[in-house]
Amino acid sequence: MKPSAALNSPSEDPSVDEAPLLHVDLDAFFASVEILDDPTLLGKPVAVGGPASRGVVASASYEARRFGVRSAMPTVVARRLCPNLIVLPGRFDRYEDYSRQFHHVIRDLTPDFEPLGLDEVFADLRSLRLLNVRPIAAAQALRHRINNELGLECGVGLGRNKLFAKLASKKSKPRVVQGNLVDGAGVVWVSPELEVQWLNELPVRALWGVGPATAAKLEKLGLPWVRDLVQIDEKTLASHVGPSLAATLWAFAHGEDNREVVVDRPVKSIGHEQTFLRSLQGMDELVVAARAHSAVVARALRGQGRVARTISIVVRFDDFTGVTRSQTLSFGIDDEFAITVIAEALLASIELAHSVRLLGVHASSFIERSENQMQLTFGFEATSPNARERAQLVSRERQISYEALRDAVDDVRDKFGRASVGTASELRESGMEIETQRGRHAFGPEVSP
């Protein structure tokens, strides 16, 4: 266990009101889990990531980072920097196991925490006021437990809000200096006196919400530093980056961040996408992939007990341009056949100028099962769809009655068993049509009243 001390070494531990927000960030999470599961990897440059042909690094051990290997770096580049790099494909079920244990440890401190991905959490310590919990002591205890029980290292940041807590945990991290591993402080608290000083030293890129595009924009405006943002008024900023981001950045630059710790953030979309080793050519190959993706999404939906009204597909071409298409239904769905039918229809609306390196299928606009009205399949009046819908329907060949789809799927399953289910193409050819968002109309021959 590495020594834990606050960088600013306060003689006194602040109160939870002085340091209400805590941020924990596990070190090199995926790579560390791989090393725990295979100790022969210890001390070696390890990365978790995609294949050299088309992958990127998701996580790199500190030994790998010494060579300059970083997250989001193309695997080929990482290999060039570090020829002995051990690249592992990633076992996300395993990482989720560890993540659950991580959250369990946090929950023992407080239930008021918010995960970000698998390896980070924010926690609001204010509810611990009456227990006389001291933030730095609590953070150190957290590090010990995570190290003892999970075998993982982490950095903990404390601050007045999410902005500073996160900046602090970053500063707490072990860093590689001149090729050597240097211990970070482990726990860092940004006391109010340090806040302005910290912000003044920071490039805008270090702020949450500023990525490469916004950083370039701000640079062009002559605002490469956080301290520069204080000089500009919010309206001017908004004219360049939009009102929402402008308000956020302007507040950050003044040390303010009103984002709260949200304990149960509801999931808003579920999707699955894949970059192919060899780009797909032609609709037939895409349809096969879309079916597989739809099945994955459907399983996930059912696993979480959700039904989705919107199905989207994402296509990325070889030239890295991309398109998305989506369709919102008036009812929710959760099975692979319904999703496949829609995904295929959306696919059919895309012009394939290049071969396709990535395909994704997503489901969103979740509704409660109890609100999902899908029973009136037969006997509805055949109102004429409006012009826009009709155009959509024609162009995308979709219009299905949900129950008809369901019934057909059940029939297929009954007849052939689960493993040999029919295809969406077959369902479509059977004459059914998809229903769209506003009302139910137009039906295939088999389901017409």
Next chain:
DNA sequence: TCTGGGGTCCTAGGACCC
């Protein structure tokens, strides 16, 4: 150097309703 996969949120425009 050549770009993953899981997500979230924002913006802008069009359709539609009142």
Next chain:
DNA sequence: TCTGGGGTCCTAGGACCC
């Protein structure tokens, strides 16, 4: 004949985060 505004929903694209 010319002309409204606000609110909601949907779609497409983009940026960002881990």
